[in-house]
Amino acid sequence: MSAQDLKLQPKSKVTVTVSSRGFEFDYLDDHWQLDRNINLDTRFLDDFDDSCVDDIRETLVYFAENNSAPHTRNISDNLKLYLKESGATTFSELGLLTFKGRLAKNREYKLSVVRGFIRQMRYLSLDSSIEDSVYEVMDKWRLSGNDKGAAVLSLDPLTGPFSDIEFEAIASQSAHKYAEGKITSLQYALILLFKATGRRPEQIATLKVKDVVFSVKYTTKKIYVIKIPRIKQRRNKFRSTFKDFGLIDDAGKVITKHIKEHIVKVEQDLGRKLTRAQKNKLPLFIDSSCLQALIDTPKGMLTKVLDTELLHMTSNNMSSMLVKAVNKLKITSERTGERIHISPYRFRYTLGTRAARAGSGTLTIATLLDHGSTQNTGIYIENVPEFALEISKIMNQxxxxxxxxxxxxxxxxxxxxxxxxxxxxxxxxxxxxxxxxxxxxxxxxxxxxxxxxxxxxxxxxxxxxxxxxxxxxxxxxxxxxxxxxxxxxxxxxxxxxxxxxxxxxxxxxxxxxxx
Known part of the structure; x- marks a missing residue:
């Protein structure tokens, strides 16, 4: 019986599984909720031939259960692309060669994703529909990785690192606007976190109140330290590993003030006081749309809900909140003559670029940006420090x-x-x-x-x-x-x-x- 036939049957617990982030989904449904950010549309799987569709679905389920939601979505996107570009409905030698022929060299990494998926099918013994010649052909390929660092290298005025003037304007204007009461503690804390840490939106979104501490662990004098969840480590569960990051005193005080105001507001919305443990488990930036669900949560279940990611903002909402906060500063870019374009990753690129210009090596930059290796930090060292000032001068013509x-x-x-x-x-x-x-x-x-x-x-x-x-x-x-x-x-x-x-x-x- 095929997956298509099973869809016509009453749902069974046998078809319900759990993603790597703890979200239940029925793998015969058209959509799989893998985490709070990603709802995977799997209707494309029905376009594969009946001879392999069940094996492909089961392999994708394996990735959903054991790998991150973004990684599973990336696989899904490239399987869709294979169907579209190859015209094939199975993994065949002709289909893969056609797919490869339709990809430019700098997009061959997409074929690498499909190749990895097919190899996993063999490892799981789900490859009965795939000829040995397919593996023989794939094993001979040396495929290019995806191009990295184009925005950084070109100092793109809309997507690349901020210029020194832009970056300093964000710092000074946000301080002035906060002092004048024109941005809130929440907005200022958000700007300071992205500006200081260069972390990805998902990392900031998964922070909890307890992650901000005043510690003597690293210095003789107490400093503010924020324990930032790591997200791009293989098979990491929600908030399973962390990396400490030191904050200057002023930034720590603003974030602490936001925490106090945040706890007061949540308690007012709930109509009851929280225990110290519950306060610590609150998201640093809560998803306001979930507050009603929190209000309706039985008192005995509240701590358990706070342990999950359900109340945390999605990455997209976190990015939108940052953009709105910086837009309130009304900063004009000297490079475009228009309002400065904001995205979370521009802060990340800027942190890496400025560190490289200051003489930091790849290992230091990898640590600063929380990369698992130095593989993707070379763009800052090899290109940007040497040319950043020159390109800036040229682009400022x-x-x-x-x-x-x-x-x-x-x-x-x-x-x-x-x-x-x-x-x-x-x-x-x-x-x-x-x-x-x-x-x-x-x-x-x-x-x-x-x-x-x-x-x-x-x-x-x-x-x-x-x-x-x-x-x-x-x-x-x-x-x-x-x-x-x-x-x-x-x-x-x-x-x-x-x-x-x-x-x-x-x-x-x-x-x-x-x-």
Missing amino acids: SLMVYASAFAGRVVKDEDEANKGNPKATRIPCHEKDCDIGSCGTNSFCTDYAPVACYLCPKFRPWSDAPHHLVLQWLMEEREHLKETLGDMTIVAINDRAIIAVCQVIKLCKEYNENA
Whole structure:
């Protein structure tokens, strides 16, 4: 009997299981609630062939039970992409080769996710529908990882690290607005936490009152320490591991004031006093939509509910609250001439960038940003410290120059470029061993590619090409000229191209988001 047939039967406890975060779900339902943030739509599973659909569903259940909800959602998204791009309804050699052929090099990591899923099917003995040739083909592949650090490297004025002026404006304006009573203790505490720790929204959202302590553990003098839950460790349960982070005295006092006000408000809403243990277990930032449920919770069950993640904000709501708080500061970016664009990850990028510029190594930055390894911190060390100030100077040139630097048009990929200009010439960047776009004309050209291309109205950059590698190469060349010649007139010869590449990176991101 297939999963589709079982759906017609009355629900049984046999089909109910528990996610790694303790949420029950029926794996024959169309939606699986894996944690408070993620409700997984699994209707796509029915598009797989009857010969393998049950095995694929059971393998996805394994990931839901044993891995984080975001990881399970990522697998789900890439299985959907496999169905869409390959046109296959089973895991076959032809289907995987077709899927691989339709992915640009910088998107091959998506195939890696599917490959890992198929290997797990074999490990679980759920691969009876998969031919041995599929594994033989997959084992030969060396796939590229996903590109990391494009926003950091390009110092994108909307998504990359804040400039020094922007970052300092957030610090001073938030202090002034708080002193004037124009932002609350909650809002100021939130801004200070993101600004000081650079942590992900989910980590801030899972904080509880008891995580903020006044301690002498690390110094002879008492300091404020916040115990921040770790979230990107394999098979971690909710709030199972922590990393301590020291706070300056002023920030600790603001957060402590928020805690006092927070407890008073919750007790008023509940209409009763909380025990000391219950106060400690309150979310530092509670989901107000859950307050009624908390009010309705029997007194004897209150402590048990407070142990769970049910009353904590979702990551999206946490991000929205931060954006609203900083928007109240009404800060204008000197780089765009418009209201500063806010996202939680910009604080994270800024913390890593400033640490690198101060001379910190990859291990220090990994510790500062709570990475499990140094694998993803190299972007700060290898690229940003060396070039950050230079790119800032270039990007701070006239906004008119910035706006007019790139004159071409972003296209999805080479196929789209060929529709407008059959057999369009492919534009390579030999120095970084990558292709970055197509030429929109067949006319003879003697300009120096790819530098001149970014300034040419005929250029058709591909939206999924690694343009940040071109930026890295241009900045390396600029630094070389500075060291060998010292003549800034010559050093600045490619500055407009650098500005154009930065704009292409930004436009490609917007293109892919709207696709």
